[in-house]
Amino acid sequence: MPKAFYITTTLPYINADPHIGFAAEIIRADVIARYQRLLGKDVFFNTGTDEHGLKIYRKAQEQGVDPQTYADRSAATFDSLKQALTLSYTSFIRTTDPHHIDAAQEFWKRCQDNGDIYKKTYKVKYCVGCELEKTESELVNNCCALHPNLELEIIEEENYFFRWSKYQQALLDLYHENPKFVVPSHRLKEIEHFVASGLEDFSISRLKAKMPWGIPVPDDPDHVMYVWFDALINYVSCLGWPKKTEDYEKYWPGMQVAGKDNLRQQSAMWQAMLLSAGLPTSKQILIFGFITSGGQKMSKSLGNVIDPFEVATKYSTDALRYYVLAELKAFEDSDFTYEKFEERYNADLANGLGNLVQRVAKMCEKNGVMYDDNQQSAILESVKSSLQDYSFNLALENVWAVIKSADQRINQVKPWELPREEAESELTQLVIRLREIAYNLHPFLPSTAEKITQIFSGKIKAPEQPLFPRIAK
Numbered sequence: 001m002p003k004a005f006y007i008t009t010t011l012p013y014i015n016a017d018p019h020i021g022f023a024a025e026i027i028r029a030d031v032i033a034r035y036q037r038l039l040g041k042d043v044f045f046n047t048g049t050d051e052h053g054l055k056i057y058r059k060a061q062e063q064g065v066d067p068q069t070y071a072d073r074s075a076a077t078f079d080s081l082k083q084a085l086t087l088s089y090t091s092f093i094r095t096t097d098p099h100h101i102d103a104a105q106e107f108w109k110r111c112q113d114n115g116d117i118y119k120k121t122y123k124v125k126y127c128v129g130c131e132l133e134k135t136e137s138e139l140v141n142n143c144c145a146l147h148p149n150l151e152l153e154i155i156e157e158e159n160y161f162f163r164w165s166k167y168q169q170a171l172l173d174l175y176h177e178n179p180k181f182v183v184p185s186h187r188l189k190e191i192e193h194f195v196a197s198g199l200e201d202f203s204i205s206r207l208k209a210k211m212p213w214g215i216p217v218p219d220d221p222d223h224v225m226y227v228w229f230d231a232l233i234n235y236v237s238c239l240g241w242p243k244k245t246e247d248y249e250k251y252w253p254g255m256q257v258a259g260k261d262n263l264r265q266q267s268a269m270w271q272a273m274l275l276s277a278g279l280p281t282s283k284q285i286l287i288f289g290f291i292t293s294g295g296q297k298m299s300k301s302l303g304n305v306i307d308p309f310e311v312a313t314k315y316s317t318d319a320l321r322y323y324v325l326a327e328l329k330a331f332e333d334s335d336f337t338y339e340k341f342e343e344r345y346n347a348d349l350a351n352g353l354g355n356l357v358q359r360v361a362k363m364c365e366k367n368g369v370m371y372d373d374n375q376q377s378a379i380l381e382s383v384k385s386s387l388q389d390y391s392f393n394l395a396l397e398n399v400w401a402v403i404k405s406a407d408q409r410i411n412q413v414k415p416w417e418l419p420r421e422e423a424e425s426e427l428t429q430l431v432i433r434l435r436e437i438a439y440n441l442h443p444f445l446p447s448t449a450e451k452i453t454q455i456f457s458g459k460i461k462a463p464e465q466p467l468f469p470r471i472a473k
């Protein structure tokens with residue numbers, strides 16, 4: 001039986017259209033999933049949409065539709081990323097799915113049975129942008145640092161609370177025993193520091209009279225669950241939990257990927273919830289950096305929002321995937337500019353890979369070279385070791401080194417000057433090299449890899465259109 005591997009993205013909140021930050025997160029998750037499949041693993045890859053909460057409730061009201069209708073539309077838009085970005089996820093969960101609702105209620109009961117849920121009256125400053133409470137120490141000019149234009153709201157009501165404070169030591173032990181629990185290591189240090197400085201229990205319900213758009217709290221018709229509490233549970237409900245399904249038994253615990261604004265929720269809140277409900281904690285959490293646009297945070301008012309659908313349509317999906325993986329840094333903040341995008345596109349895709357494919361295919365066509373061998377290519381050791389550390393850009397650099405050496409070989413040997421037989425044998429070697437490049441590119445640029453393999457199978461013919469037409473400057 002192949003070994004099981006589970007990976008999940010965060011569930012994007014559906015108050016806005018898919019943005020480039022989430023596109024980058026899910027593209028990276030897709031590379032990991034595809035790579036694990038190449039290694040022969042049986043992969044479960046989850047994504048979906050987070051659909052409850054005040055922000056969605058208001059957004060639907062603004063548009064004059066009921067929240068479910070609004071959610072249905074948004075979920076369809078997010079699911080269309082699958083085709084737009086050539087993603088290979090196997091599960092798309094919506095937090096309004098009936099089986100997720102059942103799972104969230106069962107999860108609540110388990111935490112309650114464990115003595116971790118209690119009621120109290122409280123008053124907090126709340127950022128609707130984050131759907132999170134904000135403590136004084138987190139505020140910048142009395143506003144949320146991530147949403148400086150949103151006024152904080154004061155919530156004062158009786159809510160249910162989750163006993164997060166009880167899990168301080170257990171969380172610190174978890175981090176201590178698993179030095180790679182959070183990657184990169186400076187994010188692990190950050191969360192360790194946060195947890196060590198003391199955890200405050202957090203509210204996990206809302207008064208239904210004020211905000212009905214949530215999962216009903218078991219046995220209390222006046223409350224619905226706080227959106228974060230419900231949404232985090234998707235990572236196990238997508239596997240069929242609480243039923244002892246084959247998927248849950250086989251895949252949990254798994255790997256989670258998230259943006260850096262999710263560090264606390266994924267690596268501390270969710271882990272404490274799992275401990276409370278008696279479930280194994282996650283296996284590993286990758287925390288990615290943010291993407292800026294022209295050096296600034298993206299915002300509608302600045303007009304610098306990068307739309308992943310638009311980029312994929314204009315330049316091709318694999319061009320977008322390449323830029324995200326080769327140019328942007330996964331674990332640090334990095335900047336998206338069209339100038340750099342076109343520069344990398346022309347240098348690496350049009351001139352580098354595309355040109356090599358065209359050149360070799362043309363020579364093969366001229367010499368009538370066939371390739372019928374079904375010999376399986378291998379993953380380069382250098383790609384393996386780069387992906388061990390999730391260094392997507394380094395892995396691609398290693399593939400591009402092979403492309404470069406193939407170019408050099410052609411210039412050196414000049415197959416067109418060789419006698420026919422020697423030329424043929426030289427070209428066959430190049431074909432093998434190109435098929436190896438394609439095999440290694442599969443996790444990163446799946447459609448391109450597929451095209452190259454097609455071109456260099458059977459009777460070889462140069463494609464009529466170059467793989468990546470050069471962008472005129």
Ligand SMILES: [Zn+2]
Pocket residue numbers: 127128129130131144145146147
């Ligand atoms: Zn905020």
